[in-house]
Amino acid sequence: MKSKRILVTGGAGFLGSHLCERLVRGGHDVICLDNYFTGRKKNVEHLMDFHNFELMRHDITFPIFVEVDQVYNLACPASPVHYQHNAVKTIKTSVMGAINVLGLAKRVKARVLQASTSEIYGDPTQHPQQETYWGNVNPIGFRSCYDEGKRVAETLFFDYHRMNDVDIRIMRIFNTYGPRMHPDDGRVVSNFIVQALKNNDITVYGDGSQTRSFCYVDDLIEGMIRLMNKDGFNGPVNVGNPGEFTIKELAEKVIELVGSSSMVIYKPLPSDDPRQRRPDITLAKEKLDWQPEIKLEQGLRKTIKYFKDNLD
Template structure:
């Protein structure tokens, strides 16, 4: 039911963040009425300023750890700081955002009979013993470490989503997001792509943690948002969780060297100790997404890095 309006009313929590802003843009382009909800802890108005003139776009400053009363048809729950620098700043609030936020958004979805999407994470797999990680792998997570507020918060949110579905017949979708990069990443979020690009553009030393042989898989933001929308539009019986990421695997040294070439940087590579509980390998098995949603990443690492570097060049010029 869409009231007197023929447009789908969609709520995006964390809508002013890196992923949220791209999702709001995509949903508006598809003809939705979009409520962008954010407390602006890591999100920024700069990410969504170009959308303000759209009469079907609305911004609400609100924290998901408090209940929300709006009328919506769909909810994308993206609210949560997602980089170690930000989620370890206030770990108790990070857990509250994942857990209380999930409870509040599920409560809203239950009242409005809305379909609800949870942005989960590859961090639910922890430092994995299975490689690449399929959705039926339960993970290897330290419940009391410095990363636990995020890892366990997201694991508990998944529990809540599936318990609400079993107990109340809720219409849920759960995506496990692997490393994603692109324009509008926060320049000081401590993530490897933004770190390396900013350091390279400033000709500062590029910081590698450990020996630099640990691997990550990098998905360009446009590919990820396509996965979000496809998952949300799947039949109700397909709930996920489903891995969304790029299975191409690169060592940190390979990434640093590629960014140096693309930026023409003269930065040297330096090594620092590996942070506690930092996973050594991270690569998605995306067979489920391919088979059920016909989804796979289309943007190569080089193409994506060029767009991301261009964004950071403009940002650094002010």
Template structure:
């Protein structure tokens, strides 16, 4: 197949490129390189099955493809809060442009949504039928509500225009090619430990997250895109739950050094709990479950960051 990946030079997108090209597909990456990096995909430039186009998903585009993966959007708080209006436009107008193309081509289109659509959840773990507890006017709202609106658009195009959609909700994912400065907890802790700086834990450190290694997530993407039973939304992540303090201590143990754990004030609208219910993923993705244990994935991620952080 010919497959378009918007945001394909980013952390997740570049790993998806590797997998799809290894499977024999032709891949076109569309990316404006705001948070994506050419280094993530440079090893593919000489591959005849690969094409890179520098373009902003907000602006219309045309390609002849069989499938579209819409991954375009900054996904870490410092990056999506840097230009919040642009973040909302990327989610909403990017979705409209991908859906319009899919409608014209009769192509299947995939939306990378997020666990942030659940906000600071009052239900734990989070199931796909939970509508969420989201602040619509906070600093994180540009991302949370942008992704919620994108989901709305996908399902309206599906109902009104019979567009063949797949909507996935991604929970915390980590691995090589994360940006060292992306402000996410795994990269923050690893970079601070490698540099010998204090490891910053916000609040009391008892808030929880569930961490999925990137290879497991990409496997879920491809299985979801290529099954015909369910359009979504579908949670994709690792249900193993860890407190921020446990994660900090694990990173310290693996990196070594003399970093200390220090506590700072909790940011506004920071969710206290985040854990996916992956019952539907197991059902529709041929028994898919994450395979990479946290310590194994962290070791691989730490090895990558040692090449990035001086």
């Protein structure tokens, strides 16, 4: 593939850092943009010696002026703990961030990919979720700043595409895990692993019967790059692992793999927490020739090793 100049917003975050690494090692010139609200410099410090990697501190709610061929828009806190910390800032990041990257793409005629989310489906009444499903979202709840912010971003992407012929891609990301997750981000995989490594009680919200589908980060990044470089297909497209597990099953698997003495304890389910979440990836298979390769146990082992090596 011909070398490109690529902007990754949120590039020092969990997903962004893996994407930057993959693109840098692929020979592309990469600008990693982050304001470090949830992103961390240590996630990309191993890339600083590469001549084709550049780090820029910037908040995407303000316009950005660079010359690039492609933009991956990953800038937004993605875990409930972080996106509820400052709900107004979260929705501004999604909405103003989308306007700013779309304005950039329009000016320099770049292709732009929006990292959207399975959260746009809300607490779904359709299972598994297909891209044609419009969702079941509470517009005024605690999660709304993220859910509705991402929904508005998708609206903006398609409006810029229809009105200004901006070359867009939209990817709906389902639960993803792997090395470089923030240990305090409140996501279920990192929560369970950190608690198990410390032999603390593992906290399950609700009765543990709610389900999630977990995609390892390497599989996710492969799908993202395939979507960006697929001509003639805008999306939206689900990218995630259709393997479905209850939260209780995940907790028990993490305890087993860590060899922990942790006990599972149960607490009340948070407001608007989805009962089921599983992607229909038929479209990703058909359009991108993509499906996940890494099984949950294999991915959990790699993630546990990362946390074991990096926990203070």
